[in-house]
Amino acid sequence: MQALISPSLMCADLLHLEEDLLALKEAGAAFFHFDVMDGAFVPNFCLGPDLLAAARKAACLPADLHLMIESPERHLQLFSIQPGDVVSIHAESTRHLQKALGFVRAAGGRPALALNPATPLSILDEVAGEIELLLLMTVNPGFAGQKMVPGALGKIRRAREKLDAMGFFDLPIEVDGNVSLENATLMRAAGASVFVAGTSSVFRAGRSIQEGMLALQRAIEP
Ligand code: DX5
Numbered sequence: 001m002q003a004l005i006s007p008s009l010m011c012a013d014l015l016h017l018e019e020d021l022l023a024l025k026e027a028g029a030a031f032f033h034f035d036v037m038d039g040a041f042v043p044n045f046c047l048g049p050d051l052l053a054a055a056r057k058a059a060c061l062p063a064d065l066h067l068m069i070e071s072p073e074r075h076l077q078l079f080s081i082q083p084g085d086v087v088s089i090h091a092e093s094t095r096h097l098q099k100a101l102g103f104v105r106a107a108g109g110r111p112a113l114a115l116n117p118a119t120p121l122s123i124l125d126e127v128a129g130e131i132e133l134l135l136l137m138t139v140n141p142g143f144a145g146q147k148m149v150p151g152a153l154g155k156i157r158r159a160r161e162k163l164d165a166m167g168f169f170d171l172p173i174e175v176d177g178n179v180s181l182e183n184a185t186l187m188r189a190a191g192a193s194v195f196v197a198g199t200s201s202v203f204r205a206g207r208s209i210q211e212g213m214l215a216l217q218r219a220i221e222p
C-alpha cells in the first residue's frame with residue numbers, strides 16, 4: 001500500500017500557516033492532519049472549525065480531521081466536511097459510533113475509526129465494514145512531543161493481520177504520535193501506511209519542512 005504523510009497542523013507555526021501549508025503540499029503531503037480537542041475527551045484544547053476553514057483555503061489539500069471530542073456526532077456539522085476528507089471518530093468518544101461514521105459518509109467524507117492505545121481491536125469486528133481508514137494512536141492523545149507507548153508496534157501488526165483476515169486488505173492504517181524517522185520505519189514494517197508528522201519529524205527544531213518531509217519519505221519508503 002502506498003505510504004502517505006499527513007503533517008499535523010497543531011505542530012506547525014500558526015503565525016506562518018499559509019506558507020507552511022504550501023511548503024507541505026509542494027513537498028508531497030497527502031493531507032493536512034487537523035487535531036480538534038475539547039478539554040474533556042483529552043486534557044487539552046486545540047484547533048477548531050474557523051482555523052479549519054482558513055487552512056482549507058490555503059492548503060488545497062484534503063483534511064485529515066482527527067476529532068478528540070466528546071460525542072462528536074453533536075458537532076460534526078460545524079466542520080463542513082468536504083469530499084476526500086478523512087474524518088476520524090474515536091471509539092471511546094461516543095455511544096453512537098455507527099451514527100457518527102454514517103454522518104461523515106453522508107456528508108461525502110471518508111469515515112475513519114480512531115483507537116486509543118488501550119482500546120482493543122475487537123471493535124473492528126463491528127465496524128470495519130463502515131470505515132475507510134483505521135487510525136491507531138501510538139501515544140495517548142492530547143499533546144505533541146510524547147514517547148511512543150510500549151506495545152504500539154505490536155498493535156499495528158495485530159491490526160494489519162486482523163484486517164487482512166477479515167478481507168480488508170486495502171484498508172489503510174494511520175499512525176499518530178511520536179512518528180520519528182526511526183519509529184516510522186518500524187511502523188511501516190508493522191503495516192502502517194499513513195503517517196502523522198509532528199514534532200518528531202517534519203516540525204522538528206533545526207529541520208526545514210522540506211528536509212523533514214524528505215527524511216520521513218525516505219524512512220517510510222526505503
Ligand atoms: C495528537 C497529535 C499529536 C502530534 C503528533 O493527536 O496528532 O500526536 O501532532 O506529533 P509528535 O508526537 O511527533 O509530536
Ligand code: ZN
Nearest residue numbers: 033035066176
Ligand atoms: Zn492527531
